[in-house]
Amino acid sequence: MQPAYYEDLAEIQNKYWSMLEDAVTNRGSPFRIPVFMCSHKDDIEGRIVVLRKSDRENNLLQFHTDLRSPKVNILKNNNKASLLFYDKEEKIQLRVKVECEINNQNSVTEASWKKTQHISRRCYLTDSPPGTVSEKPTSGMISKLEDFDYTMEQSEDGYKNFTVIKCYIKSIEWLYLAAKGHRRAKFDFKTNKNSWLVP
16 A cells, blocks of 8 residues: 555655654654755765754755855855755655755854754864865864863854854655655745656
């Protein structure tokens, strides 16, 4: 028996939003770590990010990064990007086209920073930016950071580097793999047009 979303576009939307919302708090969800892809001139880059927020009402997804990360400079020049999600057990793929907004040292980052755990804040305390060439294997952290020997107050030094990327959804392509026959659909958030596609 096929699931309700096999023949129903509205049920597909309910399903993927449910999966996205679950991924924000469920560390075991495959949707928690999508591939984020952005491009600059002739160069395309992809990397794993951690989904931190899913907001159906505002068609918004969100993740955190370091202001000094190369992807931030890429997004300053071209804010169009894509997120790729795949759940092997559910056999569901999402290709999400977005327009990104960079937030640093504002009310958005302040709210997210307050929720960021002590263990995670050290990522923003490195002296060198992410991607800096090193002569030896390194975490980029001094030993105190590696040993978690720093206070919550000291972690505030990393706030200046803490950045929230808001991803406003422009379209979603859904793919469901089924032995009976795959299902594919596109949801255009600009025109509010939803369409079945040939898989």
